[in-house]
Amino acid sequence: MSVYKEALELIKNAHYTLILTHINPDADTLSCGLALSNFMEENKYNHKLFNKMDELPRSLNYLKRFSSITNQLPKEYDLVIYVDCGDQKRPAIEINKGAKVINIDHHASNDSFGDLNIVDDTKSSTAEVLYQFFKHNNLKISKDTATCLYTGIYDDSIRFSTPRVDGDTFAIAHHLCESGANPSYIADMLTRRESLAKMRLLPLVLGSLELHSEGKIGTIYILPEWLHQTGASYRDVEDGVNMVLSMAVVDVAVLLRPINKKTRISLRSKNGIDISKVASHFNGGGHTMAAGCTIEHDDVLKAKDEIVNYIKNCKGL
Ligand SMILES: [Mn+2]
Numbered sequence: 001m002s003v004y005k006e007a008l009e010l011i012k013n014a015h016y017t018l019i020l021t022h023i024n025p026d027a028d029t030l031s032c033g034l035a036l037s038n039f040m041e042e043n044k045y046n047h048k049l050f051n052k053m054d055e056l057p058r059s060l061n062y063l064k065r066f067s068s069i070t071n072q073l074p075k076e077y078d079l080v081i082y083v084d085c086g087d088q089k090r091p092a093i094e095i096n097k098g099a100k101v102i103n104i105d106h107h108a109s110n111d112s113f114g115d116l117n118i119v120d121d122t123k124s125s126t127a128e129v130l131y132q133f134f135k136h137n138n139l140k141i142s143k144d145t146a147t148c149l150y151t152g153i154y155d156d157s158i159r160f161s162t163p164r165v166d167g168d169t170f171a172i173a174h175h176l177c178e179s180g181a182n183p184s185y186i187a188d189m190l191t192r193r194e195s196l197a198k199m200r201l202l203p204l205v206l207g208s209l210e211l212h213s214e215g216k217i218g219t220i221y222i223l224p225e226w227l228h229q230t231g232a233s234y235r236d237v238e239d240g241v242n243m244v245l246s247m248a249v250v251d252v253a254v255l256l257r258p259i260n261k262k263t264r265i266s267l268r269s270k271n272g273i274d275i276s277k278v279a280s281h282f283n284g285g286g287h288t289m290a291a292g293c294t295i296e297h298d299d300v301l302k303a304k305d306e307i308v309n310y311i312k313n314c315k316g317l
Pocket residue numbers: 028029084106125126156
C-alpha cells in the first residue's frame with residue numbers, strides 16, 4: 001500500500017484527528033492544515049486544527065474554516081497530522097502518548113519523526129506534497145480545499161519563483177484552478193490588502209539598511225518602539241527582508257529583531273547560496289533560500305556584527 005493510501009486509512013479509522021501547524025505560522029502550514037480540515041469537514045471526520053499562536057496572519061482569513069483554527073488542545077485524539085513541520089518540536093506542544101503520527105512536509109532537514117512520513121524535499125511547498133495525498137487517493141478536491149492548496153504553493157514558492165518550482169508545480173496549480181482556485185483572487189487577498197501601519201513601518205526598517213562585503217550582504221533591523229509608533233505588527237516587516245534581497249548587488253539579506261532578551265534573525269538568499277548552513281550554525285534551521293535562527297542576547301547591533309562576520313568567513317557561501 002502506498003503512503004498516501006495508508007494515510008487515508010489512518011484518517012478513516014481515527015476517532016479524532018488533531019492537525020498540527022508550526023509556531024509563527026506561514027501560509028504553507030496554515031493552508032495545508034485548512035486543506036485537510038476542509039476535506040475532513042466535508043467527509044464528517046472528527047478533527048481539530050491547532051496552532052499555538054494567539055494571533056494568526058489575517059491575510060489568510062479568506063480561507064474557509066480559518067476561524068476554526070484553535071490554540072486549545074482537545075483532551076483525546078488518536079491521530080496527529082503534522083503539516084510543514086521540519087521536526088516534531090515545531091508546533092511547540094507535547095502530544096498524547098499512543099496517538100499515531102502522520103508527518104507531511106518538504107523540509108530537507110525533516111527526520112521522519114512520524115509513524116507514517118510523507119516527506120518530499122524536492123517540492124517547493126508542503127501544499128504540493130499534500131496535493132499528492134489527494135491525487136493518489138483519487139479524492140475530490142473541493143473549491144475550498146483547492147484554494148487552500150494553491151495558496152500554500154503560491155506563497156511558499158514566493159509566487160512561483162524558488163528553485164524547486166518546476167513543471168509539476170504548474171501542473172498541480174493547473175489542476176487546482178480547474179478545481180475552483182482563483183489565482184487573481186488569491187493574489188489580491190494575499191498581497192493587496194496592506195495596512196497604512198505597514199507603509200509607515202517599512203521606511204523605518206529600511207532606514208536601518210547597511211550593506212557589507214561590497215553589498216553582497218544586506219542587513220536591516222526592527223526596533224520594538226517602531227512597532228508601537230506605527231501600530232504595525234512584526235509580521236508587517238517580512239516584506240522588508242525580501243526588498244533588501246531584491247537589490248541587484250545583494251545575495252544575502254538579514255533581518256534582526258530583538259525580542260524577549262534574544263535576537264531573532266531571518267535570512268534570505270539568492271544565486272544558489274545555501275543560507276540554511278548559517279542558520280544551523282546559530283542553532284536555527286530552514287531552507288536553502290529562507291532560514292532563521294536566534295542569538296541569545298538582545299543587543300541588535302552586536303548580533304548584526306556576529307552574523308555578518310560569520311557569513312563573511314563562511315566557506316562555501
Ligand atoms: Mn513550507
